[in-house]
Amino acid sequence: MTTTSADTGPTRRERQRQATYDEIVDVARQLLRGGSEVSLRAVATEMGLTPPALYRYVDGAAALNALVTRQIFVDVVAAMAVARDEHPQDDPAAQIVAAATAFRAWALGNHAEFRMVFASPPTPGDDRHEHSFPLLAGADECAEGESLFTDFFGELFYRLWEQRHFPAPSRDQLEPGVVTRWESAGESPKADLVRLFGDDGVGVLWLFELAWARLYGIVTLEVFGHMDPQLTSSGALFRATILEIGTSLGMADDWERLRVIAGYPGDQA
Amino acid sequence: MTTTSADTGPTRRERQRQATYDEIVDVARQLLRGGSEVSLRAVATEMGLTPPALYRYVDGAAALNALVTRQIFVDVVAAMAVARDEHPQDDPAAQIVAAATAFRAWALGNHAEFRMVFASPPTPGDDRHEHSFPLLAGADECAEGESLFTDFFGELFYRLWEQRHFPAPSRDQLEPGVVTRWESAGESPKADLVRLFGDDGVGVLWLFELAWARLYGIVTLEVFGHMDPQLTSSGALFRATILEIGTSLGMADDWERLRVIAGYPGDQA
DNA sequence: GCATAACTGTGAAGGGTGTTCACAGGAGTT
DNA sequence: AACTCCTGTGAACACCCTTCACAGTTATGC
Secondary structure (H helix, E strand, O other): OOOOOOOOOOOHHHHHHHHHHHHHHHHHHHHHHOOOOOOHHHHHHHHOOOHHHHOOOOOOHHHHHHHHHHHHHHHHHHHHHHHHOOOOOOOHHHHHHHHHHHHHHHHHHOHHHHHHHHHOOOOOOOOOOOOOOOOOOOHHHOOOHHHHHHHHHHHHHHHHHHHHOOOOOOHHHOOHHHHHHHHOOOOOHHHHHHHHOOOOHHHHHHHHHHHHHHHHHHHHHHHOOOOOHHHHHHOHHHHHHHHHHHHHOOOHHHHHHHHHHOOOOOOOO | OOOOOOOOOOOHHHHHHHHHHHHHHHHHHHHHHOOOOOOHHHHHHHOOOOHHHHOOOOOOHHHHHHHHHHHHHHHHHHHHHHHHOOOOOOOHHHHHHHHHHHHHHHHHHOHHHHHHHHHOOOOOOOOOOOOOOOOOOOHHHOOOHHHHHHHHHHHHHHHHHHHHOOOOOOHHHOOHHHHHHHHOOOOOHHHHHHHHOOOOHHHHHHHHHHHHHHHHHHHHHHHOOOOOHHHHHHOHHHHHHHHHHHHHOOOHHHHHHHHHHOOOOOOOO
8 A cells, every 4th residue: 555545645765855854854844942952963863863863864064054044934934924914905004014023023022033044044055955855745836935025915915006006106217227138038027027117117126125134134133132222122113114015005094003013012903 | 570661550460461361352253354253263364373372361151242242332432433524524424424424335345254143142241241341442432332323323312312302202202101211210211311401301202212223234135145236236225314314303404415325326426 | 475676773983173181392481 | 579460271070963883672584
Protein backbone atom coordinates (compact mmCIF):
# COMPACT_ATOMS: atom_id res chain seq x y z
CA MET A 1 0.00 0.00 0.00
CA THR A 2 1.31 3.37 -0.94
CA THR A 3 -1.56 5.61 -0.07
CA THR A 4 -3.26 5.24 3.25
CA SER A 5 -6.56 6.72 2.17
CA ALA A 6 -8.24 7.06 -1.17
CA ASP A 7 -6.44 8.23 -4.23
CA THR A 8 -3.43 10.49 -4.37
CA GLY A 9 -3.22 11.34 -0.72
CA PRO A 10 0.24 11.83 0.68
CA THR A 11 1.86 8.57 1.61
CA ARG A 12 2.53 7.79 5.21
CA ARG A 13 6.18 8.56 4.83
CA GLU A 14 5.47 11.85 3.21
CA ARG A 15 3.26 12.91 6.04
CA GLN A 16 5.90 11.85 8.48
CA ARG A 17 8.51 13.78 6.64
CA GLN A 18 6.41 16.87 6.42
CA ALA A 19 5.75 16.66 10.13
CA THR A 20 9.39 16.67 11.13
CA TYR A 21 9.96 19.30 8.50
CA ASP A 22 7.48 21.54 10.24
CA GLU A 23 8.87 20.64 13.62
CA ILE A 24 12.29 21.80 12.57
CA VAL A 25 11.03 25.24 11.70
CA ASP A 26 8.89 25.33 14.81
CA VAL A 27 11.72 24.43 17.12
CA ALA A 28 14.01 26.91 15.44
CA ARG A 29 11.56 29.72 15.95
CA GLN A 30 10.97 28.61 19.50
CA LEU A 31 14.67 28.91 20.17
CA LEU A 32 14.69 32.29 18.52
CA ARG A 33 11.89 33.53 20.71
CA GLY A 34 13.68 32.13 23.73
CA GLY A 35 16.62 34.35 23.01
CA SER A 36 18.94 31.58 21.92
CA GLU A 37 20.79 31.43 18.67
CA VAL A 38 19.34 29.23 15.97
CA SER A 39 22.02 26.62 15.55
CA LEU A 40 21.54 23.47 13.61
CA ARG A 41 22.84 21.63 16.59
CA ALA A 42 20.50 23.21 19.06
CA VAL A 43 17.51 22.45 16.88
CA ALA A 44 18.58 18.86 16.43
CA THR A 45 19.25 18.33 20.11
CA GLU A 46 15.95 19.90 21.04
CA MET A 47 14.25 17.41 18.76
CA GLY A 48 16.18 14.48 20.15
CA LEU A 49 18.27 14.06 17.04
CA THR A 50 21.92 14.28 16.20
CA PRO A 51 23.00 17.19 14.03
CA PRO A 52 23.74 15.16 10.91
CA ALA A 53 20.18 13.91 10.90
CA LEU A 54 18.91 17.35 10.05
CA TYR A 55 20.79 17.17 6.79
CA ARG A 56 18.17 14.70 5.64
CA TYR A 57 15.75 17.60 5.67
CA VAL A 58 17.65 20.82 5.39
CA ASP A 59 20.68 21.51 3.28
CA GLY A 60 22.80 23.16 5.92
CA ALA A 61 22.50 26.01 8.33
CA ALA A 62 21.93 28.70 5.73
CA ALA A 63 19.02 26.80 4.28
CA LEU A 64 17.48 26.39 7.69
CA ASN A 65 17.84 30.09 8.12
CA ALA A 66 16.06 30.75 4.88
CA LEU A 67 13.33 28.35 5.81
CA VAL A 68 12.68 30.02 9.12
CA THR A 69 12.78 33.43 7.51
CA ARG A 70 10.18 32.42 5.00
CA GLN A 71 7.88 31.04 7.65
CA ILE A 72 8.17 34.20 9.66
CA PHE A 73 7.17 36.22 6.65
CA VAL A 74 4.14 34.05 6.26
CA ASP A 75 3.22 34.56 9.89
CA VAL A 76 3.57 38.29 9.73
CA VAL A 77 1.38 38.52 6.69
CA ALA A 78 -1.16 36.31 8.38
CA ALA A 79 -1.23 38.61 11.38
CA MET A 80 -1.72 41.56 9.11
CA ALA A 81 -4.51 39.81 7.28
CA VAL A 82 -6.34 39.26 10.53
CA ALA A 83 -6.08 42.92 11.39
CA ARG A 84 -7.17 43.89 7.90
CA ASP A 85 -10.24 41.70 8.00
CA GLU A 86 -11.46 43.32 11.16
CA HIS A 87 -12.56 46.18 8.96
CA PRO A 88 -15.08 46.13 6.14
CA GLN A 89 -13.86 45.38 2.69
CA ASP A 90 -15.13 48.70 1.35
CA ASP A 91 -12.96 50.61 3.78
CA PRO A 92 -9.46 50.06 2.47
CA ALA A 93 -8.14 53.07 4.37
CA ALA A 94 -9.02 51.48 7.68
CA GLN A 95 -7.70 48.17 6.45
CA ILE A 96 -4.36 49.65 5.48
CA VAL A 97 -3.93 51.46 8.75
CA ALA A 98 -4.92 48.38 10.68
CA ALA A 99 -2.54 46.16 8.73
CA ALA A 100 0.35 48.58 9.10
CA THR A 101 -0.30 48.87 12.80
CA ALA A 102 -0.44 45.12 13.14
CA PHE A 103 2.81 44.87 11.27
CA ARG A 104 4.50 47.15 13.73
CA ALA A 105 2.95 45.42 16.71
CA TRP A 106 4.13 42.06 15.49
CA ALA A 107 7.60 43.34 14.86
CA LEU A 108 7.89 44.90 18.29
CA GLY A 109 6.38 41.87 19.98
CA ASN A 110 8.53 39.38 18.15
CA HIS A 111 11.72 41.25 18.19
CA ALA A 112 14.23 38.48 17.63
CA GLU A 113 12.31 36.99 14.76
CA PHE A 114 11.83 40.28 13.02
CA ARG A 115 15.45 41.15 13.39
CA MET A 116 16.41 37.89 11.84
CA VAL A 117 14.34 38.32 8.71
CA PHE A 118 15.44 41.88 8.39
CA ALA A 119 19.10 41.15 8.89
CA SER A 120 19.09 38.64 6.06
CA PRO A 121 18.47 40.66 2.94
CA PRO A 122 16.46 39.32 0.00
CA THR A 123 18.87 36.41 -0.54
CA PRO A 124 21.25 37.83 -3.14
CA GLY A 125 20.74 34.98 -5.54
CA ASP A 126 22.88 32.37 -3.89
CA ASP A 127 20.39 30.27 -1.98
CA ARG A 128 17.27 30.99 -3.91
CA HIS A 129 16.31 27.43 -4.67
CA GLU A 130 18.61 25.51 -2.40
CA HIS A 131 16.23 25.53 0.49
CA SER A 132 13.31 24.16 -1.43
CA PHE A 133 13.42 20.44 -1.00
CA PRO A 134 11.22 18.28 -3.21
CA LEU A 135 8.59 17.69 -0.61
CA LEU A 136 8.48 21.19 0.78
CA ALA A 137 5.00 22.22 1.83
CA GLY A 138 3.27 24.18 -0.84
CA ALA A 139 5.59 24.51 -3.77
CA ASP A 140 3.33 27.28 -4.98
CA GLU A 141 3.98 29.55 -2.02
CA CYS A 142 7.69 29.50 -2.67
CA ALA A 143 7.64 33.19 -3.49
CA GLU A 144 10.23 35.38 -1.90
CA GLY A 145 9.25 36.61 1.51
CA GLU A 146 9.33 40.26 0.67
CA SER A 147 7.02 39.84 -2.25
CA LEU A 148 4.40 38.48 0.11
CA PHE A 149 4.51 41.87 1.70
CA THR A 150 4.31 43.92 -1.40
CA ASP A 151 1.53 41.73 -2.73
CA PHE A 152 -0.41 42.15 0.45
CA PHE A 153 -0.11 45.89 0.59
CA GLY A 154 -0.34 46.19 -3.15
CA GLU A 155 -3.81 44.76 -3.16
CA LEU A 156 -4.94 47.07 -0.37
CA PHE A 157 -3.31 49.97 -2.07
CA TYR A 158 -5.07 49.28 -5.31
CA ARG A 159 -8.46 49.20 -3.66
CA LEU A 160 -7.69 52.43 -1.87
CA TRP A 161 -6.74 54.02 -5.16
CA GLU A 162 -9.87 52.79 -6.86
CA GLN A 163 -11.98 54.27 -4.15
CA ARG A 164 -10.30 57.61 -3.62
CA HIS A 165 -8.16 58.47 -6.60
CA PHE A 166 -5.92 60.52 -4.39
CA PRO A 167 -3.66 62.91 -6.26
CA ALA A 168 -0.49 61.40 -7.54
CA PRO A 169 2.44 63.22 -9.08
CA SER A 170 2.34 63.41 -12.84
CA ARG A 171 4.97 61.98 -15.10
CA ASP A 172 6.97 65.19 -15.39
CA GLN A 173 7.07 65.79 -11.66
CA LEU A 174 9.08 62.65 -11.21
CA GLU A 175 12.72 62.13 -11.92
CA PRO A 176 13.03 60.96 -15.50
CA GLY A 177 15.13 57.93 -14.72
CA VAL A 178 12.45 56.33 -12.63
CA VAL A 179 9.71 56.93 -15.16
CA THR A 180 11.47 55.48 -18.15
CA ARG A 181 12.69 52.48 -16.24
CA TRP A 182 9.28 51.58 -14.97
CA GLU A 183 7.45 52.20 -18.21
CA SER A 184 9.94 50.48 -20.45
CA ALA A 185 10.26 47.47 -18.20
CA GLY A 186 8.05 45.46 -20.53
CA GLU A 187 6.66 42.44 -18.74
CA SER A 188 8.06 43.10 -15.30
CA PRO A 189 5.60 43.13 -12.42
CA LYS A 190 6.37 46.81 -11.96
CA ALA A 191 5.34 47.62 -15.50
CA ASP A 192 2.16 45.63 -15.04
CA LEU A 193 1.31 47.66 -12.00
CA VAL A 194 1.95 50.88 -13.84
CA ARG A 195 -0.49 49.87 -16.52
CA LEU A 196 -3.02 48.73 -13.94
CA PHE A 197 -3.14 52.18 -12.44
CA GLY A 198 -3.89 53.75 -15.78
CA ASP A 199 -2.90 57.21 -16.85
CA ASP A 200 -0.95 58.33 -13.85
CA GLY A 201 0.37 54.84 -13.23
CA VAL A 202 3.92 55.87 -12.63
CA GLY A 203 2.89 58.49 -10.13
CA VAL A 204 0.72 56.12 -8.17
CA LEU A 205 3.37 53.45 -8.09
CA TRP A 206 5.82 56.07 -6.94
CA LEU A 207 3.56 56.97 -4.04
CA PHE A 208 3.29 53.33 -3.19
CA GLU A 209 7.03 52.93 -3.05
CA LEU A 210 7.37 56.01 -0.91
CA ALA A 211 4.71 54.84 1.49
CA TRP A 212 6.19 51.40 1.74
CA ALA A 213 9.65 52.78 2.37
CA ARG A 214 8.36 54.97 5.14
CA LEU A 215 6.47 52.23 6.87
CA TYR A 216 9.29 49.74 6.64
CA GLY A 217 11.75 52.37 7.70
CA ILE A 218 10.00 53.45 10.84
CA VAL A 219 9.23 49.95 12.00
CA THR A 220 12.80 48.90 11.45
CA LEU A 221 14.14 51.81 13.42
CA GLU A 222 11.83 51.12 16.28
CA VAL A 223 12.57 47.43 16.42
CA PHE A 224 16.31 47.86 16.22
CA GLY A 225 16.18 50.30 19.08
CA HIS A 226 17.62 53.20 17.18
CA MET A 227 14.94 55.61 18.25
CA ASP A 228 14.19 57.21 21.54
CA PRO A 229 12.57 54.42 23.56
CA GLN A 230 9.94 56.82 24.81
CA LEU A 231 8.84 57.65 21.32
CA THR A 232 8.73 53.98 20.48
CA SER A 233 6.83 52.77 23.50
CA SER A 234 4.25 55.51 23.33
CA GLY A 235 3.82 54.85 19.64
CA ALA A 236 3.74 58.57 18.95
CA LEU A 237 6.47 58.45 16.35
CA PHE A 238 4.81 55.59 14.56
CA ARG A 239 1.46 57.33 14.50
CA ALA A 240 3.06 60.49 13.21
CA THR A 241 4.67 58.54 10.43
CA ILE A 242 1.49 56.74 9.59
CA LEU A 243 -0.25 60.06 9.50
CA GLU A 244 2.24 61.36 6.99
CA ILE A 245 1.86 58.27 4.88
CA GLY A 246 -1.89 58.47 5.12
CA THR A 247 -1.87 62.10 4.16
CA SER A 248 0.11 61.36 1.03
CA LEU A 249 -2.53 58.76 0.25
CA GLY A 250 -5.53 60.98 0.68
CA MET A 251 -6.55 59.81 4.13
CA ALA A 252 -6.12 63.13 5.89
CA ASP A 253 -9.85 63.81 6.15
CA ASP A 254 -10.48 60.54 7.86
CA TRP A 255 -7.70 60.82 10.32
CA GLU A 256 -9.78 61.35 13.42
CA ARG A 257 -11.27 57.99 12.76
CA LEU A 258 -8.19 56.24 11.45
CA ARG A 259 -5.71 57.27 14.08
CA VAL A 260 -7.65 55.32 16.65
CA ILE A 261 -7.00 52.23 14.59
CA ALA A 262 -3.34 53.13 14.69
CA GLY A 263 -3.46 53.02 18.46
CA TYR A 264 -4.18 56.63 19.29
CA PRO A 265 -5.20 56.68 22.92
CA GLY A 266 -8.52 58.28 22.21
CA ASP A 267 -11.53 57.80 24.42
CA GLN A 268 -13.47 56.08 21.69
CA ALA A 269 -13.96 52.37 21.72
CA MET B 1 63.41 55.55 32.24
CA THR B 2 59.71 55.66 32.15
CA THR B 3 58.99 58.51 29.80
CA THR B 4 60.84 58.74 26.54
CA SER B 5 60.40 62.46 26.14
CA ALA B 6 59.84 65.24 28.58
CA ASP B 7 57.28 65.06 31.31
CA THR B 8 54.19 62.94 31.32
CA GLY B 9 54.35 61.59 27.81
CA PRO B 10 53.11 58.08 27.29
CA THR B 11 55.71 55.49 28.16
CA ARG B 12 57.21 53.37 25.43
CA ARG B 13 55.10 50.42 26.48
CA GLU B 14 51.98 52.48 26.40
CA ARG B 15 52.68 53.65 22.90
CA GLN B 16 53.37 50.10 21.86
CA ARG B 17 50.18 48.95 23.39
CA GLN B 18 48.16 51.66 21.80
CA ALA B 19 49.68 50.81 18.44
CA THR B 20 48.64 47.18 18.49
CA TYR B 21 45.33 48.31 19.89
CA ASP B 22 44.79 50.41 16.81
CA GLU B 23 46.09 47.68 14.58
CA ILE B 24 43.49 45.30 15.92
CA VAL B 25 40.67 47.59 14.94
CA ASP B 26 42.29 48.35 11.62
CA VAL B 27 42.75 44.73 10.71
CA ALA B 28 39.23 43.92 11.77
CA ARG B 29 37.78 46.60 9.55
CA GLN B 30 40.05 45.53 6.73
CA LEU B 31 38.64 42.03 6.99
CA LEU B 32 35.14 43.45 7.10
CA ARG B 33 35.69 45.42 3.94
CA GLY B 34 37.20 42.36 2.32
CA GLY B 35 33.96 40.52 2.81
CA SER B 36 35.23 38.20 5.52
CA GLU B 37 33.75 37.73 8.90
CA VAL B 38 35.41 39.52 11.77
CA SER B 39 36.60 36.62 13.86
CA LEU B 40 38.93 37.01 16.74
CA ARG B 41 40.97 34.26 15.23
CA ALA B 42 41.22 35.83 11.81
CA VAL B 43 42.31 39.13 13.26
CA ALA B 44 44.93 37.47 15.40
CA THR B 45 46.29 35.40 12.54
CA GLU B 46 46.39 38.36 10.24
CA MET B 47 48.52 40.12 12.83
CA GLY B 48 50.79 37.14 13.31
CA LEU B 49 49.45 36.36 16.73
CA THR B 50 47.66 33.48 18.33
CA PRO B 51 44.04 34.06 19.31
CA PRO B 52 44.61 34.08 23.06
CA ALA B 53 47.04 36.94 22.65
CA LEU B 54 44.21 39.25 21.67
CA TYR B 55 42.70 38.76 25.07
CA ARG B 56 45.49 40.93 26.41
CA TYR B 57 43.84 43.78 24.54
CA VAL B 58 40.23 42.99 23.99
CA ASP B 59 37.89 41.25 26.34
CA GLY B 60 36.43 38.75 23.91
CA ALA B 61 34.75 38.81 20.54
CA ALA B 62 31.82 40.94 21.61
CA ALA B 63 34.13 43.64 22.88
CA LEU B 64 36.09 43.63 19.67
CA ASN B 65 32.81 44.05 17.91
CA ALA B 66 31.92 47.04 19.99
CA LEU B 67 35.33 48.53 19.43
CA VAL B 68 35.07 48.27 15.69
CA THR B 69 31.55 49.63 15.75
CA ARG B 70 32.66 52.65 17.65
CA GLN B 71 35.48 53.39 15.28
CA ILE B 72 33.16 53.10 12.33
CA PHE B 73 30.85 55.62 13.87
CA VAL B 74 33.74 57.99 14.26
CA ASP B 75 34.67 57.53 10.63
CA VAL B 76 31.18 58.15 9.37
CA VAL B 77 30.86 61.33 11.34
CA ALA B 78 34.24 62.43 10.01
CA ALA B 79 33.07 61.86 6.46
CA MET B 80 29.95 63.87 7.13
CA ALA B 81 31.99 66.66 8.66
CA VAL B 82 34.05 66.91 5.50
CA ALA B 83 30.93 67.18 3.37
CA ARG B 84 29.49 69.75 5.73
CA ASP B 85 32.55 71.94 5.65
CA GLU B 86 32.44 72.18 1.91
CA HIS B 87 29.65 74.67 2.40
CA PRO B 88 29.76 77.99 4.17
CA GLN B 89 29.02 78.08 7.85
CA ASP B 90 26.15 80.50 7.34
CA ASP B 91 24.34 78.05 5.06
CA PRO B 92 23.23 75.32 7.43
CA ALA B 93 20.63 74.09 4.95
CA ALA B 94 23.29 73.21 2.43
CA GLN B 95 25.42 71.76 5.18
CA ILE B 96 22.65 69.53 6.39
CA VAL B 97 21.81 68.26 2.94
CA ALA B 98 25.46 67.67 2.18
CA ALA B 99 26.02 65.82 5.43
CA ALA B 100 22.97 63.66 4.97
CA THR B 101 23.98 62.85 1.43
CA ALA B 102 27.48 61.99 2.56
CA PHE B 103 26.01 59.76 5.21
CA ARG B 104 24.08 57.83 2.64
CA ALA B 105 27.02 57.65 0.27
CA TRP B 106 29.26 56.32 2.98
CA ALA B 107 26.70 53.75 4.01
CA LEU B 108 26.20 52.51 0.47
CA GLY B 109 29.91 52.49 -0.25
CA ASN B 110 30.85 50.71 2.94
CA HIS B 111 28.04 48.31 3.06
CA ALA B 112 29.48 45.65 5.33
CA GLU B 113 30.67 48.10 7.90
CA PHE B 114 27.41 49.97 8.00
CA ARG B 115 25.44 46.79 8.32
CA MET B 116 27.57 45.79 11.23
CA VAL B 117 27.02 48.93 13.22
CA PHE B 118 23.37 48.90 12.44
CA ALA B 119 22.87 45.27 13.34
CA SER B 120 24.32 45.83 16.79
CA PRO B 121 21.84 48.01 18.56
CA PRO B 122 22.89 50.63 21.11
CA THR B 123 24.45 48.02 23.37
CA PRO B 124 21.59 47.18 25.73
CA GLY B 125 23.62 47.86 28.82
CA ASP B 126 25.61 44.66 28.90
CA ASP B 127 28.94 45.67 27.38
CA ARG B 128 28.90 49.36 27.98
CA HIS B 129 32.16 49.64 29.85
CA GLU B 130 33.60 46.24 29.33
CA HIS B 131 35.30 47.17 26.14
CA SER B 132 37.05 50.18 27.52
CA PHE B 133 40.38 48.97 28.71
CA PRO B 134 42.44 51.27 30.91
CA LEU B 135 44.63 52.54 28.13
CA LEU B 136 41.93 52.96 25.52
CA ALA B 137 42.57 55.88 23.19
CA GLY B 138 40.74 58.96 24.31
CA ALA B 139 38.74 58.09 27.36
CA ASP B 140 36.82 61.27 26.71
CA GLU B 141 35.43 60.16 23.37
CA CYS B 142 33.89 57.12 24.93
CA ALA B 143 30.45 58.41 24.07
CA GLU B 144 28.03 56.02 22.52
CA GLY B 145 28.27 55.90 18.77
CA GLU B 146 24.76 57.01 18.11
CA SER B 147 25.14 60.09 20.21
CA LEU B 148 27.96 61.19 17.94
CA PHE B 149 25.35 61.28 15.23
CA THR B 150 22.71 63.14 17.08
CA ASP B 151 25.27 65.62 18.35
CA PHE B 152 26.51 66.22 14.85
CA PHE B 153 23.12 66.77 13.34
CA GLY B 154 21.85 68.48 16.44
CA GLU B 155 24.36 71.26 16.02
CA LEU B 156 23.50 71.72 12.36
CA PHE B 157 19.85 71.59 13.18
CA TYR B 158 20.16 74.26 15.78
CA ARG B 159 21.91 76.64 13.40
CA LEU B 160 19.26 75.98 10.82
CA TRP B 161 16.58 76.79 13.29
CA GLU B 162 18.28 79.93 14.42
CA GLN B 163 18.48 81.10 10.84
CA ARG B 164 15.07 80.19 9.55
CA HIS B 165 12.71 79.66 12.44
CA PHE B 166 10.71 77.26 10.34
CA PRO B 167 7.24 76.51 11.68
CA ALA B 168 7.10 73.83 14.30
CA PRO B 169 4.00 72.25 15.75
CA SER B 170 2.81 73.82 18.94
CA ARG B 171 2.52 72.02 22.21
CA ASP B 172 -1.13 71.10 21.79
CA GLN B 173 -0.65 69.71 18.33
CA LEU B 174 1.57 67.00 19.73
CA GLU B 175 0.55 63.93 21.57
CA PRO B 176 0.44 64.78 25.24
CA GLY B 177 2.63 61.89 26.33
CA VAL B 178 5.60 63.12 24.39
CA VAL B 179 5.32 66.67 25.59
CA THR B 180 5.12 65.93 29.27
CA ARG B 181 7.92 63.42 29.13
CA TRP B 182 10.30 65.73 27.42
CA GLU B 183 9.47 68.76 29.48
CA SER B 184 9.47 67.02 32.80
CA ALA B 185 12.68 65.18 32.10
CA GLY B 186 14.61 67.57 34.32
CA GLU B 187 18.30 67.44 33.57
CA SER B 188 18.17 65.01 30.68
CA PRO B 189 19.82 66.10 27.42
CA LYS B 190 16.40 66.09 25.81
CA ALA B 191 15.04 68.56 28.30
CA ASP B 192 18.07 70.75 27.79
CA LEU B 193 17.42 70.82 24.08
CA VAL B 194 13.80 71.68 24.61
CA ARG B 195 14.81 74.68 26.67
CA LEU B 196 17.45 75.66 24.15
CA PHE B 197 14.85 75.99 21.45
CA GLY B 198 12.78 78.30 23.56
CA ASP B 199 9.03 78.64 23.43
CA ASP B 200 8.19 75.99 20.92
CA GLY B 201 11.02 73.79 22.08
CA VAL B 202 9.02 70.62 22.16
CA GLY B 203 7.75 71.17 18.65
CA VAL B 204 11.20 71.77 17.24
CA LEU B 205 12.67 68.79 18.96
CA TRP B 206 9.80 66.77 17.63
CA LEU B 207 10.60 67.85 14.09
CA PHE B 208 14.20 66.92 14.70
CA GLU B 209 13.27 63.44 15.79
CA LEU B 210 11.00 63.02 12.80
CA ALA B 211 13.68 64.17 10.39
CA TRP B 212 16.29 61.97 11.95
CA ALA B 213 14.02 58.96 11.83
CA ARG B 214 13.29 59.54 8.17
CA LEU B 215 16.91 59.91 7.20
CA TYR B 216 18.07 56.92 9.19
CA GLY B 217 15.16 54.91 7.92
CA ILE B 218 15.69 55.50 4.25
CA VAL B 219 19.42 54.93 4.39
CA THR B 220 18.93 51.73 6.29
CA LEU B 221 16.43 50.43 3.80
CA GLU B 222 18.68 51.21 0.90
CA VAL B 223 21.75 49.65 2.44
CA PHE B 224 19.97 46.51 3.49
CA GLY B 225 18.66 46.06 -0.01
CA HIS B 226 15.03 46.17 0.95
CA MET B 227 14.13 48.68 -1.69
CA ASP B 228 13.88 48.46 -5.44
CA PRO B 229 17.50 48.47 -6.59
CA GLN B 230 16.65 50.89 -9.35
CA LEU B 231 15.31 53.41 -6.90
CA THR B 232 18.38 52.99 -4.77
CA SER B 233 21.00 53.24 -7.47
CA SER B 234 19.42 56.24 -9.11
CA GLY B 235 19.12 57.91 -5.74
CA ALA B 236 15.64 59.09 -6.62
CA LEU B 237 14.05 57.65 -3.53
CA PHE B 238 16.68 59.16 -1.32
CA ARG B 239 16.30 62.58 -2.88
CA ALA B 240 12.54 62.38 -2.54
CA THR B 241 12.93 61.57 1.12
CA ILE B 242 15.42 64.33 1.67
CA LEU B 243 13.05 66.68 -0.04
CA GLU B 244 10.30 65.73 2.34
CA ILE B 245 12.60 66.19 5.29
CA GLY B 246 13.80 69.49 3.93
CA THR B 247 10.28 70.69 3.36
CA SER B 248 9.36 69.96 6.94
CA LEU B 249 12.38 72.01 7.93
CA GLY B 250 11.60 75.04 5.83
CA MET B 251 13.96 74.34 2.98
CA ALA B 252 11.36 74.04 0.25
CA ASP B 253 12.14 77.41 -1.29
CA ASP B 254 15.78 76.55 -1.67
CA TRP B 255 15.24 73.19 -3.17
CA GLU B 256 16.37 73.96 -6.68
CA ARG B 257 19.72 74.74 -5.21
CA LEU B 258 19.82 72.10 -2.50
CA ARG B 259 18.77 69.10 -4.53
CA VAL B 260 21.94 69.38 -6.54
CA ILE B 261 23.88 68.90 -3.35
CA ALA B 262 21.78 65.81 -2.75
CA GLY B 263 22.99 64.43 -6.05
CA TYR B 264 20.26 65.55 -8.40
CA PRO B 265 21.60 65.08 -11.91
CA GLY B 266 21.18 68.71 -12.83
CA ASP B 267 23.34 70.47 -15.39
CA GLN B 268 24.79 72.80 -12.82
CA ALA B 269 28.31 72.36 -11.56
C1' DG C 1 7.14 -13.88 1.06
C1' DC C 2 11.28 -12.35 0.30
C1' DA C 3 14.76 -9.63 -1.96
C1' DT C 4 15.54 -5.01 -3.11
C1' DA C 5 15.50 -0.39 -2.88
C1' DA C 6 14.64 3.95 -0.35
C1' DC C 7 14.61 6.45 3.64
C1' DT C 8 16.14 7.92 8.33
C1' DG C 9 19.13 7.99 11.76
C1' DT C 10 23.93 7.29 14.21
C1' DG C 11 28.98 7.67 15.20
C1' DA C 12 33.26 9.12 13.96
C1' DA C 13 36.11 12.48 11.99
C1' DG C 14 37.82 17.04 10.21
C1' DG C 15 37.50 21.87 10.14
C1' DG C 16 35.76 26.18 11.99
C1' DT C 17 34.98 29.46 16.09
C1' DG C 18 35.61 31.63 21.15
C1' DT C 19 37.65 31.22 25.68
C1' DT C 20 40.47 29.88 29.80
C1' DC C 21 44.55 28.55 31.93
C1' DA C 22 49.29 27.60 33.26
C1' DC C 23 53.48 28.79 31.76
C1' DA C 24 57.68 30.93 29.38
C1' DG C 25 60.39 34.81 28.07
C1' DG C 26 61.27 39.72 27.49
C1' DA C 27 60.65 44.74 29.06
C1' DG C 28 60.95 47.81 32.47
C1' DT C 29 61.86 48.81 37.53
C1' DT C 30 64.37 48.92 41.88
C1' DA D 1 71.07 41.43 39.88
C1' DA D 2 66.55 40.49 41.38
C1' DC D 3 62.03 41.45 40.89
C1' DT D 4 57.70 42.64 38.78
C1' DC D 5 54.80 43.42 35.09
C1' DC D 6 53.59 42.68 30.42
C1' DT D 7 53.03 39.91 26.31
C1' DG D 8 52.63 35.99 23.96
C1' DT D 9 52.31 30.70 23.43
C1' DG D 10 50.39 25.85 23.70
C1' DA D 11 47.22 22.88 25.34
C1' DA D 12 42.67 22.09 26.44
C1' DC D 13 37.58 22.56 26.52
C1' DA D 14 33.27 23.85 24.53
C1' DC D 15 30.72 25.16 21.09
C1' DC D 16 29.60 25.23 15.94
C1' DC D 17 28.91 23.12 10.76
C1' DT D 18 29.60 19.46 7.67
C1' DT D 19 30.77 14.93 5.37
C1' DC D 20 31.03 10.20 5.29
C1' DA D 21 30.45 5.25 5.92
C1' DC D 22 27.44 2.50 8.19
C1' DA D 23 23.14 0.33 10.50
C1' DG D 24 18.06 -0.09 11.05
C1' DT D 25 13.66 0.54 9.58
C1' DT D 26 10.17 1.10 6.06
C1' DA D 27 8.17 0.67 1.77
C1' DT D 28 8.24 -1.49 -2.91
C1' DG D 29 8.50 -5.11 -6.54
C1' DC D 30 9.01 -9.65 -8.17
